[in-house]
Amino acid sequence: MVSSWYGGFNSGLLATFLSAVVCSYFLLHPFYSLAVSGFSVVGLLQFVLVGLLISSLNSALRQARSQAQMNARVAQQNYERLLQSQYNLRRSEERYRLLVEGVTNYAIFMLDSNANFTTWNIGAERILGYQEAEIIGQPFELIFAPEAIERGQPQQVLKQALTEGFSRENRWHIRKDGTFFWAHCLITPLRDENGNLRGFSKIMQDITERKQAEEEKEQLLLREQAARAEAEAANRSKDDFLAIVSHELRTPMTAIIGWAGMLQTGALDEARASLALETIERNANLQMQLIEDLLDISRIVRGELSLSIDLVDLVEVITDAIEVVQSLADNKGIQIKSRPDTSIDKIWGDSDRLLQVVLNLLTNAIKFTPNGGRIEVCLSKELGTGDWGLGNRGDETNVSCPIPHYAQIQVIDTGQGISADFLPHIFERFRQADSSHTRSNKGLGLGLAIARHLVELHGGTIQAQSQGIGQGATFTVKLPITEESRGVNTIQHNHHC
Structure with missing residues (x-):
């Protein structure tokens, strides 16, 4: 029994065999002989069987004890490793928390598999304006603009991250206060050891200033x-x-x-x-x-061109201008027809400069109208909007006044017309449709530019219209008629609008 307990089954078997030999030699009749009588054989066999049984039991108990001791050692080792793992995990989590919480220039947060917020760092609070308590559990779409949500961009971003392993992009996001910022974003899917989706992590940086700097640089x-x-x-x-x-x-x-x-x-x-x-x-x-x-x-460029303001009869201005250019028109067989509204009020302006405007328009029309053509000069009163605009008052120009009516001068010709490409540049200095030295119409290309500036000095506007080459042209000048201008029949004029 002792041998099998300490030595195992083989030792117990050997001890049982030796014990049976010793008992047969010393204790069984005949003594001092290995010969055994019939009845003694039964006892000896019982002894051997009992010994074998005890040895087997002791061996099994010994193996069970050894296995239990080994299991206990393994369990202790596993326990110690578990404690170490838990310690390492706590340290890792603490380092991660310190890292994430210490980053204030980046918004770092996590989403669950349903795209709801599960974590929120200080940087996210600073950039997006939400506190952790009010954002946890909210949907990912909360930080997207309404237009982006309508286009399904939040889902597209997550789908791209799942398909390609990550999603990197620059886009507009919206803060809690409704303001927008340009962000650089990186989204990564989170999976467990079995490959099952557990959620997403997102890192976001506000790069609005960088984008503005790039746009300013581009501008x-x-x-x-x-x-x-x-x-x-x-x-x-x-x-x-x-x-x-x-x-x-x-x-x-x-x-x-x-x-x-x-x-x-x-x-x-x-x-x-x-x-x-x-x-x-x-x-x-x-x-x-x-x-x-x-x-x-030169005076216009330096801002030194001034007006001598007085009450001006536009009918006389148009009549004088036609008389000046009549010989030029006659040389080309051009008929000039005047259709003035003689009841129109006098306006405040510089008669010499307004005469220059009409002369420039008539000279331009004669120059670009072929022989035998027609030119029509119209003067009419047009209703204004009643709003305030720029007019002239006494010695002052471009004064803010109510403008109930406008005096409209139109010079209409049957000349060569103006191309659509050149029409927007017709009043620019030194611009001519044909600037070559061999052009048929001479001049510096200054007349219309001077006319525009003089009209604008009077608070008016000038426009050119043409249906294209060969379709003639119409130049329209609008000059404001202020309330003071309408008091022309009185000798004293109130110089206040």
Whole structure:
């Protein structure tokens, strides 16, 4: 029994066999002999069987005890490892908490598998404005703009993360207070060891200032490119202008010098001498007009062009302008028809400058109307909106006044018309539809630009209309008639609007 307990089944079996031999030799009859009688054989067999049974039981108990001890050691080791794992997990969670909670420039949060918020760090509170208690359990769509929700973008982002393993994008998000910010976002799906979806993690950074800086940089680049293009265009316009000016000044000067030289020879008869003087006078006046236009443009650019304000009869202005250009129209067989409303009120303005406006429009119409064409000049009173606008008062220009009516001047011709491409640029300085040296119509391209500026100085507007090439053109000038202008029949005028 002892042998089997300490030595196992084999030891117990050996001890039982030896014990049976010893008992048979010393204790069973005949003594001191291994021969055994019939009855003793039964007892000896019983002894052996009992010994074998005890040895088997002891061996089984011994193995069970050893297994129990081994299991206990394994359990102790597992317990110790579990304690260590729990300790490591607590440390890891603490480090994660310190890391996440310490990040204030990034919003870091988690979603469950139903896309509801489960965690929320301080950075998320700072960027999005929600406290942790009011956001936990809320749906992911809460931080998306209504338009994005209608387009299903929250679901698309999560679907992309599931399909590709992550989703990285820049998009607009909305704060608790309703303001928007541009965010850089990274979403990653969270899975357990079996690959089952447990939720999502999202990291978000507010990059609104960066986006604004990029947009400002892009705008600066566009403005720089536009400024460069404008400067290049200005240089080209300057070169074209200088070429045109030199050509326009040289042409009449050549005629003046030529005829003056012939007069000096004394070889011209009276008729030819008279023609020479007329030619010299005409070209001198042409040069004077070119110089006056250049001086006016220079004053306009410097802001030094002023008006001498008084009450002006527009019917007289139109009549005087037609008389000035009538000879030019007659030379081309152009008929000028005037249709003024003689009952129209006088307006406050500069009569000389308004005459210049009408002259520029008529000269332009004659220049671009072919021989035998027609020009119509209309003057009418148009109802204003009753709102306040810019008008003239005494010596003041562009004063805010109620504008009940406008005086409308229209110059309508049957000329070559204006192309749709050039129409928006018709009132720009030095702009002509044909700027080549071989163009048929001469001039610096300043008349309409000067007319526009003079009209605007009077608080009015000027517009050009044309159906296209060959369809003629209509120029419309609107000048404000203030309440003071309507008191023209009185000698004293109230100079207050």
